[in-house]
Amino acid sequence: MAMTPKRDELHCNPLARRQCLGLLGALALGPAWGAALAQAPAAFPTRPITLWLPWPAGGATDLTFRVLAEAASRQLGQKVVIENRGGAGGTLAMPILQQAAPDGYTLAQMPQTVLRAPWTRKVLWDPIRDTTPIIQLSGVTFGIVVPAASPFRSLDDLFAHAKAHPDALSIATNGAGTTPHVVIDELFGKRGLSYIHVPYKGTSEQMIAVSSGQVMVGVNSNGFAPFVDSGQLRLLVTFGAQRTKRWPNVPTLKELGHDIVAMSPYGLAGPAGIPPGIVKVLHEAFKTAMNDPAFRAELARYDQEPAYLGPDDYGRALRAAYEHERQVVDRLGLSQGPEAPGR
Secondary structure (H helix, E strand, O other), rough: OOOOOOOOHOOHHHHHHHHHHHHHHHHHHHHHHHHHHHOOOOOOOOOOOOEEEOOOOHHHHHHHHHHHHHHHHHHOOOOOEEEEOOOOHHHHHHHHHHHHHOOEEEEEEEEOOOHHHHOOOOOOOOOOOOOOEEEEOOOOEEEEEEEOOOOOOHHHHHHHHHHHHOOOOOOEEEOOOOHHHHHHHHHHHHOOOOOEEEOOHHHHHHHHHOOOOOOEEEEEEEHHHHHHOOOOOOOOOOOOOOOHHHOOOEEOOOOOOOOOOOOOOEEEEOOOOHHHHHHHHHHHHHHHOOOOOOHHHHHHHHHOOOEEEEEHHHHHEEEEEHHHHHHHHHHHHOOOOOOOOOO
């Protein structure tokens, strides 16, 4: 008769506890256990689902996801509740996923920054190992903005001012290590130019600071759109592969001769180990929600378009992006070492 090993024989550690418990259950209950795990509970979900956003409330991402959550709630028959945890460059939802039960009731947005942070600083989580991909939703338009009354009218104007006034040009981003910070650092670093970096937790706070003249320049994602359209900010350049439909007169970094394209695709993930059946329920609900006219209209408000990928394709895209971020960090000399922590 097969014997069930003692727990300490499995050498469980805190990060692998859920997997070890699953193995114990499989050994005790046999093949039926694995089949059960593969299926979503018939009534899933039976209570509200929490969707964590690693950005403050009131910004473009927050407003867009609230529309998405409302549409997904109708599909799931349970409310999808948005919770905000801004700061640390958009990475503060990762510890929540790492510690949450893999039951489908805890989800989070996966911004590009979670794929970069482990290469630049010590973290206790891994964006691939500790997550279950659900769906890729869209990407963002990044750009550089200045106050409407600013004398700066081009990217070259910024370079010229930084050259003439070292350490005097103040540039705000949405956090250290974010895509805007990495891009602006590369642009100025290649030219041996210095600037004052002013990191903010979220877009709305940053855009108010830039439009009011507290900071000279802002680099961020589509949250600047209402400020640009209202005439409070001037958009100097965008980071996409081609000019945007919304601001066709604004050039891209690429066409100005800077070999940089950045759109930071994002999606949803849950803790590692969510059963495939539950993943399917969540994926189908959010896939339907992302095609809801209200959500598409909200994306268009910030010059975004749907960029759908299912769980498998999204997982492959995340792994590829994680490796790409390692190469970018190495090239910029920002790497903390040869390996990502926790691997």
